[in-house]
Amino acid sequence: MAPDITCSRCGETRPEIASRIPFGSPLKEEAQAKICEQCWGEWQQEQVRVINELALNLGDPRSHDLIELNARQFLGLEESE
Ligand SMILES: [Zn+2]
Numbered sequence: 539m540a541p542d543i544t545c546s547r548c549g550e551t552r553p554e555i556a557s558r559i560p561f562g563s564p565l566k567e568e569a570q571a572k573i574c575e576q577c578w579g580e581w582q583q584e585q586v587r588v589i590n591e592l593a594l595n596l597g598d599p600r601s602h603d604l605i606e607l608n609a610r611q612f613l614g615l616e617e618s619e
Pocket residue numbers: 545546547548549550573574575576577578
């Protein structure tokens with residue numbers, strides 16, 4: 539079983555993200571440490587909307603930057619430099 543974390547988005551103590559995170563970026567570790575499975579699921583749905591709305595090409599690295607930016611805004615994670 540996944541250990542519980544206190545989610546920085548919803549404030550609840552819930553299981554951490556168990557599903558695979560499709561980011562090879564700092565966001566992956568951050569989300570794993572701070573975001574619960576439920577909020578991550580909400581982002582997964584939002585991500586589909588963002589990809590469709592912006593007509594993103596997932597073969598383009600710039601698309602992944604845009605998705606990460608949207609993920610940070612949606613999940614309330616600070617921009618890291
Ligand atoms: Zn949460």
